[in-house]
Amino acid sequence: MKKILFALIVGILALSHAPSFAQQKSSLHAHVHGQAQLQLAIDESQAVLSFSSPLDNFLGFERAPKDEAEQEKVKQLLLQLQNPLLWIELSPAAQCQAGQIKLDSPVITGKQKTNDEKKHGDLRFDLELQCKNPQHLRSLKAKLLQQYKGIHRLKVEVVHAGGQHAKTLQADEINMTW
Ligand SMILES: [Zn+2]
Incomplete structure (x- = not known):
């Protein structure tokens, strides 16, 4: 028995x-507090930037906001998301402009149904970029690592016609070239 x-x-x-x-x-879908993932797929004329991070890295919580202070944090995050190219700076010569952002994060879009404290939540988005000179898109600067102390490591993957590149960035090393 x-x-x-x-x-x-x-x-x-x-x-x-x-x-x-x-x-x-x-x-791309690992949920580890302190870490975030970024994928940049570069095509002939456009690029798509996909980002994923535990919400804790930005807010310190991962459920719907409980009080005004937490609501304010969510509001600030949404404001920042209006221009993610201030978080991730791309080669200026490529002249990329941010297009539509597809945000997938029920907690901050107010679609969170349960308020389970134990449940984890992510901030995920896909951002379309239109680039005048995509061939010059050869580098990025992950400024969000210095803007948000909750993110200690950002795993970056770049996919373009010339191949695939991966690098893990940190606050003291925010640049990647390929
Ligand atoms: Zn979590």
Whole structure:
């Protein structure tokens, strides 16, 4: 009987660990406080910037705001998101302009249904960029690492016709070239 119980517990443990392990395998969807991910896909005339971070990095919480001070934090974050190119500066010579932003974050868009304290929440968005000279899009400067102390590491992936590049940036190293 003891043996069966043990096997059962091991089985349950293995199951409960499965989702977090799967999450860690995909670098773009890992939810690790202090870390954020950025992917830049460069096409012939346009580029798409995809960003993902635990909300905790920006707000210090990941559920719907509880009071005025927290509401103010969310408001400020939404204001900042009106121009993400102030967070991520791209090669000026490329002359990229931010187009539509697709924001996926129920907590800050007010669509959060539950207020479970234990639930994690992300800030995710895709931003379309129109670039006059996409061939000159050869570098980025992750200024948000200095603007938001909650982000310690930003994993960046750049995909373009010439190949794929990856680098982890930190507050004392915010530049990446490819
Ligand atoms: Zn979290």
